[in-house]
Amino acid sequence: MDELPEPRWLDAEERETWFAVTSLVARLPGALDAQLQRDAGISHFEYEVLAGLSMAPGRTMRMSVLADFAEGSLPRLSQVVGRLESRGLVTRRPDPADGRFTLATLTDDGWTKVVATAPGHVAEVRRLVFDPLTKAQQRQFRAIGERIARAVDPGRPSPSTVFSEIDPPPA
Numbered sequence: 540m541d542e543l544p545e546p547r548w549l550d551a552e553e554r555e556t557w558f559a560v561t562s563l564v565a566r567l568p569g570a571l572d573a574q575l576q577r578d579a580g581i582s583h584f585e586y587e588v589l590a591g592l593s594m595a596p597g598r599t600m601r602m603s604v605l606a607d608f609a610e611g612s613l614p615r616l617s618q619v620v621g622r623l624e625s626r627g628l629v630t631r632r633p634d635p636a637d638g639r640f641t642l643a644t645l646t647d648d649g650w651t652k653v654v655a656t657a658p659g660h661v662a663e664v665r666r667l668v669f670d671p672l673t674k675a676q677q678r679q680f681r682a683i684g685e686r687i688a689r690a691v692d693p694g695r696p697s698p699s700t701v702f703s704e705i706d707p708p709p710a
Contacts, residue, residue, distance in 0.1 A: 567667065574663040579656040584611060585619055586653075586660060589628060592645035593653040599644040601634060607695070628652055 587609040628649035634640035
């Protein structure tokens with residue numbers, strides 16, 4: 540019988556780092572979701588969908604690209620876009636360039652929702668994520684996040700790749 544190799548246990552410093560990461564991963568999404576629910580009546584995922592469309596040329600994006608942007612699966616995105624569509628914030632239609640794809644478009648009401656929601660959301664993101672960090676720590680945090688994301692899912696496009704497919708938000 541082959542013996543299993545001894546696990547590489549975390550040392551004390553690694554354990555403290557791991558606990559900090561798991562606490563962040565567990566608590567930050569809930570805090571952002573709570574702010575958006577309270578102030579705008581939408582979830583964080585719904586906001587990501589609306590914000591992604593608001594930055595896209597013509598406020599339109601293929602659903603597959605939008606799913607990557609919002610860090611969600613196509614089935615989850617389809618369900619959420621359906622809810623947003625019923626509220627008049629988004630429309631869907633086949634992609635005329637390739638009918639195998641579906642385009643999502645932010646409506647004028649959706650644009651109004653993003654414009655009204657963004658200032659409070661950005662203030663909360665600043666308060667929770669950026670204000671506690673120095674500029675150098677922010678750069679390190681981005682690099683660390685990108686490295687871990689690549690380790691988790693090497694085939695998934697990086698945020699910078701997805702963002703390159705859309706325009707920056709209007710000034």
